[in-house]
Amino acid sequence: MLAxxxxxxxxxxxxxxxxxxNTLLKLNMPKWTAHxxxxxxxxxxAYQSFMNFI
Incomplete structure (x- = not known):
């Protein structure tokens, strides 16, 4: 189940x-900022959904 x-x-x-x-790149944002x-x-x-599972 954990897997x-x-x-x-x-x-x-x-x-x-x-x-x-992809959305941020379309808004002409620099790549490092988008990353x-x-x-x-x-x-x-992911953290929020992890806390909801527990």
């Missing part, structure tokens, strides 16, 4: 990161 949750977290992080990163913002948001969302 399934771990896979779900990784998928959530990847999907959210990809969507955010940073997307990373923080995807980790935050």
């Amino acid at each position: 399934l949750q771990l896979i779900a977290f990784v998928l959530i992080i990847c999907i959210v990161y990809g969507i955010l990163y 940073a913002v997307a990373t923080v948001f995807s980790l935050g969302i």
